[in-house]
Amino acid sequence: MANGTTTTIPHDSGHDAEHDKPQRSFFRLVQRPQQGCHPVIDWLTTVDHKKIGIMYGAFALLFLLVGGVEALMIRAQLFLPENDFVTARLYNQLFTMHGTTMIFLAVMPLNAAFFNYMMILQIGARDVAFPRLNAFSLWSFVAGAVLINLSWFWEAFHGGWFGYAPLSTKDYNPGMGADFWILSLQILGVASLAASFNFITTILNMRAPGLKMMRMPVFTWMTLITSFLIILAFPAITIALVELMFDRHFGTHFFDATFGGKPILWQHLFWIFGHPEVYILILPAMGIVSEVLPTFSRKPLFGYPLIVMSGAFIGFLGFAVWSHHMFTVGLGVVATTAFSLMTMLIAIPTGVKIFNWIGTLWGGKIHFTTPMLYSLGFIWMFMMGGFTGIMHSSVPVDHQQQDSYFVVAHFHYVLIGGALFALFSGIYYWMPKMSGKLMNETWGKISFWIMFFGFNLAFFPMHLLGMAGMPRRTHTYLGDMGWNEWNMWSTAGAMILGVGIGSAVVQVVYTWAKGKKCGMDPWDARTLEWATANPPKDYNFARIPEINARDQVWANKYGKPEEKSGPGEPEPHGIHMPDRSWYPMSASFGLFMVGLGMVFHKQNFLGWDHTLEMVYIGGGILLLSIYLWALEGPRGYHVHPEED
């Protein structure tokens, strides 16, 4: 940056001297943690996108295991006909919490972990646009996740992850379970929205010089599209949840048919969020696969512009198909036909992507590493899920399959075979960058094959069960329906899948603690994140790189001379890093208290009768944190990197 441009901005004298000292202010409640503070405080107050990404990942893996245990309990119950391993009520709570946990607490934050860690590196930035807001997103996610899992100690929600009204209204669901669910989802929504505003700003504004939009790595593109989906889709469920909460607590009639309210409004609002949500979960997975395949095929991604545009097209169509979740509701011929056609249209951009991935593999020098295996597994199983998806888009077929196990098979193929396998591909692929250590290939491949086998054994029979008429969400079934055998296989497969996922998580933890160290570019990869140290320094890049090609790192290694780039300009005054802050965390804690107080409204919370006070105190903490946050400023310190 030219120094001359800064002279016109006046500032109070003495500002510079004050700059690197601990902040002294009337409003200062706590010492702002500085460089070299205690590691625990460092992690709690960090604004570094890499640490935030790692924490997102750690929490997501934890909740993946929680959701997995819930799934295994469901499968254990269905192992035998007329089983009484769990009660019907607990069964309903299990599938509700399993769905909610996996979507909001496992897959989305695992995506967010890579958004936070990798996307910033891929665009050659030093951090996100608003580092403290990023920390706030993380801690709000944690607050929402803790709140919803606290419900197990009182009453977990038993209304399905879709929370259909009137099953979730006070008449049919009088306990606190629904309130836990509503308020946790609101807090998780705050976290997702705040993160998305941040990522959109970061991607649009903070790319390295020369990194035009059409030079951005596909994973960054998918982050951008996903963020747009989040900011446009989440408001619908937020308002639906507000309306439901008002119905439950303040006597309004949004979903009350006796006053002219319509339960179907819930379905519309829920699915106009819920269908884009499907793409919020799967587009990042597609981004990861689009990074992994070229690296291990030793070829550039085939049809890059088409991959990007079909991603955008999928995002756009995601908003136009919500009613295909409601084909059996009776919306009328015109509506169902229109939504059926729109739904079938999605096969086009999805097919384009799959053919482009195959085109990437075509003629490539394929290295069957663990991440590559997971990505190839993704393509195969996502295609399976896609084919059954096309079946559902046909209204008459959907009438047969609605609420049968066929649907369960379909979306598990998409969300485990698709999203989760791609995320594990990402974990194995990017682990060297995140930890500086390489995962063990042999163990990785063993885990992959266990997962692949267990997954198909668990979910393929569900297609057959669905066609044999077994309904979803059923607590148990009679022994003479012809469903016994496939249910046994399915449960066995689920256990094997659980072993596979568990072993992969153990490997992640083991690698982090004792893995084999590796160089900065162990895969001979293509994109910018591999140009940083292993793991990256706080400031990511000592010099911000200049970009002349789509795969700059690859171009520098093997590309044409005109595509290669120099190391970029050094920072004349050192690199400015923002300070740590307590306030993102305290603001999230305030939010958590507000939520908890509202759940226990008029109830006793651990001997505390007046939980409305808790709402006020929590609100006060939130408001105070926001003020202190604004007044402390990012401030920061300077680093003078020794060039490596």
Add this chain to the structure above:
Amino acid sequence: MSEATAQHSHDEADSHHVAATNTGIPNKKLAMWAFLASDCMFFGTLISTHLIYRRVNPDVVIDGNVVPVTSIFDIELTSASTFILLMSSLTMALTVSAMHKHNVKAARWFLLSTIFFGSLFIGAQVYEFNHFVHNEAHPLTLTNTIFGSTFYVLTGTHGVHVLIGLIWLTTWYFYSFSPKFNEENVMDIEVTGLYWHFVDIVWILIFPLVYILEYI
């Protein structure tokens, strides 16, 4: 290192380097646009809920009687408060303009007028709600009709937005006396202005769709 250092101190990393952002738009402003995009969806959802339920239930039935909404509404007052909110948009624009001309004193006065108009609007809304709820012939409450439910939740959400805006503007008013208030805050006030204009624009949609439509 002095100037570069000072320049960073009031802002998130590098956000005020207008030239340095790829789009040329400062980070805070772009984030506000993204927030407003999602706020459009919030209000879109609420407004469509109200309109759809209005269409499904053409009669507003209170205590067994069909009550025309026009007999509950006070269109003169609401028109006046709509005009007042529009005026607050004007003074907000003048605030930003004064800030751009480095005229903090004028900006402060315009800021104060914006707060004044905004408070008048909120006051009118509180009066209006109170008036509707205690309407002797046929009180309209949150719970006695679906119309009341959708009406109060929609306009109440807008009212909360105005209230947040007022807190934000008042904070700026007091902060503008602080020695730390400098030209770097011009953009911050512009961002607050974006929010304020958006809240006004939403009301310009709510007013015809919720109020005037009842008179047609």
